[in-house]
Amino acid sequence: MIKLVAGALVAAVTLALPAVLDDSALAVYILLGLAAMVTVGVSLLMGYAGQVSLGQGAFYAVGAYTAALLALNGVPPIAGLVAAPVVAAVFALVIGVPLLRLRGHHLAFATLAMQLILLSLAGQLEFTGGDIGLQGIPQFGVGSFEFGSAAAYAYMTWAGLALVMLVTHNVITSRPGRALRALATSETAAASSGIPVGPYKLVVFALSAAFAGLAGGIYCFYTGYVAPGSFPVLISIQYIVMAVVGGLGTIWGAVVGAGAITLLVQGLDQLASLPGMPSYAPSVLSYAVYALVLIVVVLFLPHGLVPAIAGRLSRQRNDPPVETR
Amino acid sequence: MSAFLTYLLNGLAVGCAIALIASGLVVIHRVTGVVNFAQGTFAVVAGLCMSSLLGLGLPHGASEVAAVLAATVAGLLTGLAAIGKPGVTPLSSLIVTLGVGVLAYAVEIVLWGDQPRSAPGLAGSVTVAGARIQTQYLLVIAVTALTFVALALFFGRTYLGKALTACASNPYAARVVGIDVRRMGLLAFALGGLLGGIAGVLVTPMRPISFDTDVTLIVNAFAAAVFGALTRPVVTLAGALVLGVAETMAAGYGYGSHQLEIALGLMIVVMIVQASRRTAISQEST
Numbered sequence: 001m002i003k004l005v006a007g008a009l010v011a012a013v014t015l016a017l018p019a020v021l022d023d024s025a026l027a028v029y030i031l032l033g034l035a036a037m038v039t040v041g042v043s044l045l046m047g048y049a050g051q052v053s054l055g056q057g058a059f060y061a062v063g064a065y066t067a068a069l070l071a072l073n074g075v076p077p078i079a080g081l082v083a084a085p086v087v088a089a090v091f092a093l094v095i096g097v098p099l100l101r102l103r104g105h106h107l108a109f110a111t112l113a114m115q116l117i118l119l120s121l122a123g124q125l126e127f128t129g130g131d132i133g134l135q136g137i138p139q140f141g142v143g144s145f146e147f148g149s150a151a152a153y154a155y156m157t158w159a160g161l162a163l164v165m166l167v168t169h170n171v172i173t174s175r176p177g178r179a180l181r182a183l184a185t186s187e188t189a190a191a192s193s194g195i196p197v198g199p200y201k202l203v204v205f206a207l208s209a210a211f212a213g214l215a216g217g218i219y220c221f222y223t224g225y226v227a228p229g230s231f232p233v234l235i236s237i238q239y240i241v242m243a244v245v246g247g248l249g250t251i252w253g254a255v256v257g258a259g260a261i262t263l264l265v266q267g268l269d270q271l272a273s274l275p276g277m278p279s280y281a282p283s284v285l286s287y288a289v290y291a292l293v294l295i296v297v298v299l300f301l302p303h304g305l306v307p308a309i310a311g312r313l314s315r316q317r318n319d320p321p322v323e324t325r
Numbered sequence: 326m327s328a329f330l331t332y333l334l335n336g337l338a339v340g341c342a343i344a345l346i347a348s349g350l351v352v353i354h355r356v357t358g359v360v361n362f363a364q365g366t367f368a369v370v371a372g373l374c375m376s377s378l379l380g381l382g383l384p385h386g387a388s389e390v391a392a393v394l395a396a397t398v399a400g401l402l403t404g405l406a407a408i409g410k411p412g413v414t415p416l417s418s419l420i421v422t423l424g425v426g427v428l429a430y431a432v433e434i435v436l437w438g439d440q441p442r443s444a445p446g447l448a449g450s451v452t453v454a455g456a457r458i459q460t461q462y463l464l465v466i467a468v469t470a471l472t473f474v475a476l477a478l479f480f481g482r483t484y485l486g487k488a489l490t491a492c493a494s495n496p497y498a499a500r501v502v503g504i505d506v507r508r509m510g511l512l513a514f515a516l517g518g519l520l521g522g523i524a525g526v527l528v529t530p531m532r533p534i535s536f537d538t539d540v541t542l543i544v545n546a547f548a549a550a551v552f553g554a555l556t557r558p559v560v561t562l563a564g565a566l567v568l569g570v571a572e573t574m575a576a577g578y579g580y581g582s583h584q585l586e587i588a589l590g591l592m593i594v595v596m597i598v599q600a601s602r603r604t605a606i607s608q609e610s611t
Contacts, residue, residue, distance in 0.1 A: 052416065098593070098597050099593070099597075101597055101600045101601060102596055102597065102600050103600070104415075104416055105360040105415075105416065105419050106551075106596050106600065108360075108419065109360075109544070109547050109551075109592070109596075110592075110593050110596060112544070113544060113589035113592060113593055114589075114593075116540075116544065116585060116589055117585070117586050117589050117590065120585050120586055121586070233540060234427075237423060237427065240420065240423075244420065280434050280435070280438065280439060283430075283431075283434060283439070284430075284431045284434050284435055285431075287427050287428070287430040287431040287434070288428060288431035290424070290427050291424045291425065291426075291427040291428030291430075291431065292424070292428065294420065294421075294423070294424035294427070295406060295421050295424040295425065295428070298413075298417050298420050298421050298424070299406075299410050299413065299417075299421065302417065
């Protein structure tokens with residue numbers, strides 16, 4: 001009952017916000033939703049399949065470039081938006097076959113390398129527009145209806161996020177979801193219980209890439225341009241920070257983590273652009289916040305914010321606190 | 326022909342610098358099981374420190390030593406953050422070192438700004454068999470050779486080095502005979518900082534260093550260390566030299582813009598080949 005009411009409340013607030021926010025606040029709101037979309041994928045990949053990807057920004061970029069290229073070549077935007085997650089997922093399937101043989105820190109570095117290669121290629125190739133990138137991407141629209149306002153993009157973003165969360169929820173609660181949890185603990189044990197370890201890991205990798213691709217597609221229509229500079233390595237690290245802060249392997253954790261970090265960085269940006277602050281203040285503050293939050297959470301809240309708070313609440317309600325190490 | 330020799334020697338020097346950073350990575354990984362993402366940061370800290378100290382008028386020699394010491398302290402601090410708290414898994418420690426690397430960005434920008442900085446090294450050049458090579462490059466090769474000899478002596482001949490090796494091969498047995506594994510881990514991090522610092526001091530005169538150079542450095546070093554499966558220093562040295570020469574040749578013969586792709590592609594291929602040779606069980610138990 002409480003869950004239903006809370007869910008309805010969250011949905012109502014989410015739907016009401018775009019109508020009351022002004023344009024600059026809407027920009028934050030949209031970026032928050034996009035970040036949450038990617039983070040849900042990261043959380044699924046790290047928390048359930050036990051794989052660390054430092055290259056999630058690459059799939060975001062693939063989605064954005066796919067949608068942008070299609071839209072610039074006269075394909076209807078809706079087709080571009082559908083193609084973005086599909087192409088990102090196919091790309092993940094292709095590179096996942098060799099890469100997912102790797103584990104732990106090897107996989108982390110390989111995915112980071114993949115993103116660096118992709119960015120370097122995007123900066124050199126003709127059809128991606130080189131370092132300047134692609135500009136003049138048309139507005140999103142269906143048929144003759146065209147998205148003119150930021151509020152429309154906000155609704156699109158949060159509808160996308162709802163879809164991503166629904167898919168993730170269904171994956172987690174299904175039989176393959178339990179299999180994923182098993183293989184995150186021990187691949188050998190999972191394989192000997194008859195779980196097809198390789199294909200499952202590959203599918204989750206592709207799914208998380210599709211989420212990132214969808215976010216990338218929306219991003220390119222919203223901003224109107226894409227360039228290699230929009231997808232630095234730091235963006236991939238940022239998704240890790242959000243997923244870890246919120247709590248790995250929890251859907252709401254990813255959303256809360258993305259929200260907390262986005263709002264924190266945004267608040268600090270405002271602080272840093274006050275008169276009298278040095279010109280380097282915004283970047284310094286955001287680097288410091290990412291770093292400190294990441295270190296503190298990994299060391300002292302290893303399960304993340306949402307599980308920690310939920311655990312504390314249920315303990316208060318039910319029984320005297322249990323001393324955990 | 327002389328162009329080829331120049332590229333070869335320059336490549337060896339670049340490879341030596343990578344090897345120094347990679348050996349720090351190997352030392353830390355052997356003892357603690359942690360892949361230190363902040364290893365490139367140590368080199369950056371040393372390079373930036375050196376450029377500042379030389380700018381303040383400190384003589385050569387003193388500036389370099391001070392810069393390497395600063396990197397050693399940075400290594401120790403990173404170690405404290407990464408393995409100071411008991412019960413943190415190596416993969417969590419990797420994420421912590423990632424955080425330390427990003428935190429270092431903030432500190433570096435406040436102290437040195439976000440523009441690349443350079444420092445004067447050894448001036449002049451010598452001609453070896455018709456190939457001109459800058460003296461600084463020869464210095465890099467010589468210092469790296471000396472460092473690796475010193476490392477071999479340290480690990481093979483001293484009590485402390487043997488204790489570190491003991492922790493690397495079997496932490497439990499090392500604890501049983503009274504070796505403080507955590508202190509050894511911190512020592513390994515400090516040593517990693519020292520090695521990264523030496524690399525930074527040597528690299529800064531060859532190419533300007535800025536706060537975000539560490540990504541290129543760590544990726545190259547990791548690629549080299551992967552040759553030796555992150556545990557064997559000598560294979561790592563060979564891997565770094567191959568990498569340095571391959572990159573410099575690529576740049577020299579006109580594929581300069583694809584330098585990074587070559588290094589990264591090579592790294593991924595080597596890792597996948599290695600992974601296919603090991604079984605899942607042996608990877609999970611280590």
